[in-house]
Amino acid sequence: MSIVIEQESCNGCGRCLAVCPGALLCANAKGRAEIRYPADCWSCAACVKSCARGAIALYSAPACGGRGGLLRARREGEILHWVISLPDGTQRTISVDRRSANRY
Ligand code: SF4
Ligand code: SF4
Structure with missing residues (x-):
């Protein structure tokens, strides 16, 4: 599994x-983010959560037990919305209150 960085959304x-x-x-040469060693990514999602522009998505590869979907994060105050986009076009959102994150 690794990440996908949408270049057109990245502001560097x-x-x-x-x-x-x-x-x-x-x-990269255009000042936008890119991943140097995708094989070394352990999918911690820290970069996904850090991007205020939603330019980074975590890819869940079918070969690794995923469903080929993309996971993006969107912040709304203290609420973190995890948006899962599946290849069939459906989306699911899981919302987490960051103030209660240690209670889950
Ligand atoms: S956090 Fe998002 S906008 Fe900023 S450099 Fe990374 S991908 Fe680009
Ligand atoms: S922050 Fe985590 S998910 Fe993002 S590239 Fe690094 S290891 Fe992979």
Whole structure:
């Protein structure tokens, strides 16, 4: 599993580069984020949550037991919405109150 970075949505703010625990992300020649070593990504989703523009999605590959969907995060105050887009066009959203995150 790895991430997908939508280049047209990235503004090069660099937040995702700063939070990746494996330092797997870098800025490309256009100043936008890209992943250098996709095989080393352990899908922690830190970069997904850090991107205020929703430019990063976590890909759940069928070969790894996923369903080929994309997981994006959207913040609304203290609420974090996880939006799952499946290949059949359906979407599901799971909303988590970050203030209660340790109680789940
Ligand atoms: S956090 Fe989002 S907008 Fe900022 S550099 Fe990363 S992908 Fe681009
Ligand atoms: S999901 Fe985690 S390990 Fe993978 S690129 Fe993003 S921050 Fe790095």
